Amino acid sequence: MNDDTRPLGNGNGEGEDDVLTPPRRRRLGGAMRGAARQRLQSLSFNRIFPNMITLLAMCAGLTAIRYGLTEQWDRAAAALVIAAMLDGVDGRVARMLRGTSKFGAELDSLADAVSFGVAPAMVMYVWVMNGAAGIGWALCLLHAVCAVLRLARFNTMIGTDLPSWAHNYFTGVPSPGGAGIAILPLIAWLYTGSEVFTSPVLVGAFLLASSTLMVSSVPVYSGKHMRVKPQLVLFMMIAIGAFAAFLVTDPWATLTFVGVAYIVSIPFSALSFHRLRKRAAAETPVTPAPQ
Numbered sequence: 001m002n003d004d005t006r007p008l009g010n011g012n013g014e015g016e017d018d019v020l021t022p023p024r025r026r027r028l029g030g031a032m033r034g035a036a037r038q039r040l041q042s043l044s045f046n047r048i049f050p051n052m053i054t055l056l057a058m059c060a061g062l063t064a065i066r067y068g069l070t071e072q073w074d075r076a077a078a079a080l081v082i083a084a085m086l087d088g089v090d091g092r093v094a095r096m097l098r099g100t101s102k103f104g105a106e107l108d109s110l111a112d113a114v115s116f117g118v119a120p121a122m123v124m125y126v127w128v129m130n131g132a133a134g135i136g137w138a139l140c141l142l143h144a145v146c147a148v149l150r151l152a153r154f155n156t157m158i159g160t161d162l163p164s165w166a167h168n169y170f171t172g173v174p175s176p177g178g179a180g181i182a183i184l185p186l187i188a189w190l191y192t193g194s195e196v197f198t199s200p201v202l203v204g205a206f207l208l209a210s211s212t213l214m215v216s217s218v219p220v221y222s223g224k225h226m227r228v229k230p231q232l233v234l235f236m237m238i239a240i241g242a243f244a245a246f247l248v249t250d251p252w253a254t255l256t257f258v259g260v261a262y263i264v265s266i267p268f269s270a271l272s273f274h275r276l277r278k279r280a281a282a283e284t285p286v287t288p289a290p291q
Contacts, residue, residue, distance in 0.1 A: 050094035051104050054111050057086035061115025068123035074252075076123050077186055080257065083115040084176040105158070109151045116179035124203060127186060132200040139207040143182055146211040147175045153215075169273050170220045171215040176219070177262060181210040184259040191252035208273030213266070219273035220266055 064079035090108065094100045121140035129136030150172055157171070173181070185206055189197035196202065246254040 027138035044099070045098040046099035047101055048099075049097065050090045051107055053086050053090040053093060054104070054108050057083045057090065058111035058114050060086065061111075062121045064115075065122045068126045071126075073127060073186060074190055077183060077190060077255075078251075080120060080123070080150055080179060080183055082116070083119070086178050087112060087115065087265050105155070109155055111174045112151055113148050116175040117144040117151075120179040120182045121207075124182060124186065124207060128198050128200055128203045129207070132204060136200055136204065137221065139204045139211075141275075143178070143207050143232070146214045147178060150175050150178065150214040168222055169269065170222045171267070172216045172218055173210070173220050174222075175214060177211040178214040180218060181213065181263065182207050183261075184256070187252055187255045187259060191256045219270050221269040221272075229261045 060083035061080045064076045064083070067073075067076035067079060087108075093095075094104055105224075121144040125137060125140040129140055132139075153171070154174075185197040185203045188194075243254070
């Protein structure tokens with residue numbers, strides 16, 4: 001019996017109605033290809049564009065590893081900063097274009113694991129931490145592992161009901177922030193040229209801090225639901241313009257200042273979170289126990 005007319009039954013005559021003759025195979029294949037083409041055509045640009053930004057962020061993170069391997073430290077740091085900037089806009093672009101999807105959320109997490117977990121760990125190991133032998137490698141591994149755990153925890157919390165005042169906070173430092181803390185000694189070294197920042201002890205302390213903060217439960221400002229008062233819009237625009245000017249003219253000094261300011265803001269965000277939680281608890285009416 002030819003393979004093209006072999007029955008799908010048990011070979012004893014059963015299942016003869018399910019024989020796929022060559023014409024039926026061609027019709028079935030054409031129908032499947034047509035359905036696949038229709039699914040591809042139905043994907044709008046609104047859904048594809050945010051995913052393109054996510055992939056660009058991942059490529060920037062991988063490019064940072066390449067620059068680190070060739071000891072082009074300024075380009076490696078710049079690539080990681082670009083990855084963080086792209087990661088900061090892909091979700092907002094998706095929501096603005098109404099192109100959010102489950103696929104995009106999963107892709108974003110996988111890209112973040114590469115850009116802010118693996119890439120900073122590799123760059124810092126090649127830069128300084130290889131001089132600390134096994135301990136240096138262990139701290140770099142710890143950063144990558146904690147970044148992945150942070151992303152996994154974030155995914156499990158999607159859809160969780162939270163009070164309205166809690167939506168402006170992350171639980172723990174997000175992975176881009178953790179990567180920024182990890183590479184802050186490199187950025188400070190590019191700004192000052194001081195050999196103090198090339199100490200494996202100092203760099204290891206920053207890697208340990210970034211790892212701990214990512215998997216901690218410390219509330220951190222997210223800025224996603226931040227609203228600017230009308231009287232502050234002009235001031236905000238001027239501040240953004242000034243930041244862009246400083247970033248172009250003296251990028252390493254500006255990024256050092258931003259990194260230090262971010263670390264300093266973490267205790268204040270925790271205090272603000274606990275203050276709002278106490279206020280919400282005080283405003284919640286107490287239900288009397290049944291008699």
